[in-house]
Amino acid sequence: MKVSLDCIPCFFTQAIKTARVVTSDEKLIKRILNEISISFPSFPFNVSPPEISREVYRILSDLTGVEDPYRKIKRKCIRQALALYPKLKRLTVSSSDPLLTAVKISVAGNVIDFGANLDFNLKRDVGKVLSQDFAVNNYPEFCRLLAKAKNILYIADNAGETVFDRILIEELDRPVVYAVRERPIINDATAEDAYLSGVNKVARIISSGCDTPGTILKFCTDEFLNTYRSSDLIISKGQGNFETLSEEKHPIFFFLKVKCDVVASHLKVEKESILFMAQGQRKRPHSK
């Protein structure tokens, strides 16, 4: 999907939030916002939102000298998620449909997103998602494709969510390649985050090559692209990956929580909805 004019205020909100994670110097933050403003007219506007976010965060990194503003927060999220892991694992294996429960848990992990919202409470929000219905639910199609799939590409989103992804990968019971960001961007998972989450025990970790909060194919490595093209089933986690892959023709399933009005309006669903959506399914939302 393409960036909307309505994304513009949000780029500034994200820049302010992230800058405040790094510094309390309001003058420096104003300089960052000035620089973003000046650069703004030169940003391309026929691209997906994450391609613009990349520019915004680049300016922020340059001016603060901090390459990974969310490093500490990401570590804390991973620790908290690891502490929840045994309980979530028990919940999964003891449920009547472990695969569906694992999918829900992996989507619940998607509540961890500092790009969209810093206020969250991991345990409470996970419980809420587990009891929530999918606004779009293509589980039957997913099961059909999974039954035939010999290999799976799993495109990660946030650090911390990575631990929740492990639970789903274990239920998939297939060889899985787990793709993460090339470099830190917001709180998105890098290879280091994936290892700290123990994903290496259940999947092969690769970098997509992207330093954007989404997967933009023109920035991806050959290794990623080869895996992407040869996979029988692709799982794409989170809003950023949806924004960047929504127009691609591949057997992708998008697992996400809808975190902003622009995506909600694009998909004709309510903000805060959770989706289990096959590629090309967005024209029949509200199916259960």
Next chain:
Amino acid sequence: MKVSLDCIPCFFTQAIKTARVVTSDEKLIKRILNEISISFPSFPFNVSPPEISREVYRILSDLTGVEDPYRKIKRKCIRQALALYPKLKRLTVSSSDPLLTAVKISVAGNVIDFGANLDFNLKRDVGKVLSQDFAVNNYPEFCRLLAKAKNILYIADNAGETVFDRILIEELDRPVVYAVRERPIINDATAEDAYLSGVNKVARIISSGCDTPGTILKFCTDEFLNTYRSSDLIISKGQGNFETLSEEKHPIFFFLKVKCDVVASHLKVEKESILFMAQGQRKRPHSK
């Protein structure tokens, strides 16, 4: 109060909303946003938010060629408010405390604000405000000052709300000067809007001289300033007037609904609160 960095995304949101009232040409809107972005670093940032809004709306007017984007909407609001007038008037005079009811009705009229939020339902929201408690309530102080007051300055906010103000002015039972904006800005009331609302039947209408969504004394006419300085009691309606007059030393009572997080945080009250607040009282909020 001074503008906060957190106001910046909101300036862009307001520009997009207002531009869409005038045009559906997204390229033109992008040009407007580009122009605001480029000008942004040169905006003064030791001023109140309405002083920046003025710059934003000036750019919007220049590029669209439309001086009064909300003209039609303002007319509609006045018509709707006039239709409610008889009912609200009956409610006031039949209540146990007509003055307090009239204050609440005038604050309820403040729900009409397209600058902060386009989604509103006049009748429903007015009912909600009437049943809501003030988060800060300095009614006793107001009554004491009113008893001694020989003349009152009433600083208007939005078109439509002007009709609700009439009900309060009638209960004040004193000579009232009613100050409006010099030129159209967002949906703020001009002299024309005040006349269409029938305020001329109950008060003398003057212009403040401002073309900002607030009252910035350095931009005001001598006529306004003389009235301002010689009035025994000043009623200031809405958030914009609060933002611009909050640091002045005058017997001002602020009647407003808190419509954004920045003002809520500044006043240490919840967003959506309604306030009946004497100048200098903001350090003891939550009094009832």
